[in-house]
Amino acid sequence: MSTNATTFDAFRLARKRETLSGEATVSQLPRLAESVLDPAARLRYEIAGRIDEDGHPGAVMKLSARLPLRCERCNEAVEFELVREVPFRFVQDEEELNALPIEDDELEVTIGSPAMALLPWIEEEAILSLPLVPRHADCALPSAVEPESVEADRPNPFAVLGSLKRGGGGGPAGG
Numbered sequence: 001m002s003t004n005a006t007t008f009d010a011f012r013l014a015r016k017r018e019t020l021s022g023e024a025t026v027s028q029l030p031r032l033a034e035s036v037l038d039p040a041a042r043l044r045y046e047i048a049g050r051i052d053e054d055g056h057p058g059a060v061m062k063l064s065a066r067l068p069l070r071c072e073r074c075n076e077a078v079e080f081e082l083v084r085e086v087p088f089r090f091v092q093d094e095e096e097l098n099a100l101p102i103e104d105d106e107l108e109v110t111i112g113s114p115a116m117a118l119l120p121w122i123e124e125e126a127i128l129s130l131p132l133v134p135r136h137a138d139c140a141l142p143s144a145v146e147p148e149s150v151e152a153d154r155p156n157p158f159a160v161l162g163s164l165k166r167g168g169g170g171g172p173a174g175g
């Protein structure tokens with residue numbers, strides 16, 4: 001059905017510095033599909049295995065996609081450009097994971113496996129990249145109707161004159 005590898009050997013990828021790349025459609029990513037209007041939208045991924053300077057296996061994941069989301073304000077589609085790059089470190093098991101100090105925000109740690117599931121992994125990262133409240137930058141719908149500011153508060157004699165002078169109504173183009 002799909003040409004995507006469903007699993008890969010995380011440690012081999014790192015050791016051999018292999019790169020895994022391709023595209024997944026949103027329909028293959030059911031949790032992401034809940035937020036994306038077009039199931040045929042595609043998520044590109046590139047996972048480059050590496051051994052970091054401390055000798056730990058890992059990979060850098062790059063994701064890119066143009067995903068139509070639903071604008072929370074007007075309910076129409078709003079295109080979101082997803083671009084994400086995350087460095088990962090692979091650990092052997094939960095024990096190793098728990099032993100790590102939790103201080104590096106720049107690096108994500110995940111349990112690697114010789115048969116690591118590819119799509120759920122990239123799906124998770126794609127979901128983390130989505131805006132919490134998708135909406136058009138210049139959405140046609142205003143957020144609230146603001147009352148016009150009241151200008152006639154100050155006692156100003158010229159204001160009275162002005163209102164007296166203000167004759168006749170607008171032209172034909174009024175509205």
Ligand SMILES: [Zn+2]
Binds near residue numbers: 075
């Ligand atoms: Zn909108």
